[in-house]
Amino acid sequence: MNETMNCPVCRETFCTKQDMSLSIHSGNEYNCARCGKFVLCGTLANGFSDSFMTLRRRTVLSHRLRRMQRPDGTPIQIYQEELRTFNLDDPLPSPAQQADSLILWNGDHQAFQAQELEIPDSEVAAWVGSPITSNFQDEGLAWLLQQPQIKVLVKEHDAINGPTSAYVRWLATL
Numbered sequence: 500m501n502e503t504m505n506c507p508v509c510r511e512t513f514c515t516k517q518d519m520s521l522s523i524h525s526g527n528e529y530n531c532a533r534c535g536k537f538v539l540c541g542t543l544a545n546g547f548s549d550s551f552m553t554l555r556r557r558t559v560l561s562h563r564l565r566r567m568q569r570p571d572g573t574p575i576q577i578y579q580e581e582l583r584t585f586n587l588d589d590p591l592p593s594p595a596q597q598a599d600s601l602i603l604w605n606g607d608h609q610a611f612q613a614q615e616l617e618i619p620d621s622e623v624a625a626w627v628g629s630p631i632t633s634n635f636q637d638e639g640l641a642w643l644l645q646q647p648q649i650k651v652l653v654k655e656h657d658a659i660n661g662p663t664s665a666y667v668r669w670l671a672t673l
Contacts, residue, residue: 502516508533514529515530526539526543529574532622533561534564536574540577540578543582556588558628559587559591560587562591563586591630592628601649602652
């Protein structure tokens with residue numbers, strides 16, 4: 500049975516949780532707009548302590564999980580013993596790296612050059628490594644979209660009520 504809740508990694512709302520205690524990988528499967536699909540296995544099944552998982556570590560893990568998403572939709576499995584391989588104390592991508600990732604993401608998802616493309620801000624925020632803020636808004640992505648080099652690619656930025664709350668409409672003709 501699926502249950503709607505806040506994501507245990509990024510705390511995004513509209514995350515679904517499915518109990519997998521009877522499967523081969525005992526734990527909980529999550530499907531999050533920001534992080535993507537993942538399974539917290541074994542002792543991690545119920546999430547992380549706030550003392551361990553700071554906002555910065557949440558951002559790094561969310562970024563890593565989004566980048567690891569598989570084309571076939573198979574969720575990423577995370578065990579306590581493997582958590583250190585995610586290098587949660589590594590630095591986040593710089594603003595220049597985030598801008599590059601944003602343009603590459605757009606190119607990967609655009610069918611042809613002049614196509615307008617609507618993208619969910621939570622997904623893209625995680626993809627580029629935009630920080631999670633204390634109010635859990637994608638302020639880092641909003642800042643990036645306002646930068647002169649990126650702003651020329653953005654046709655409009657409208658808020659739309661829904662599970663991912665906002666979309667960015669691109670006009671990418673580089």
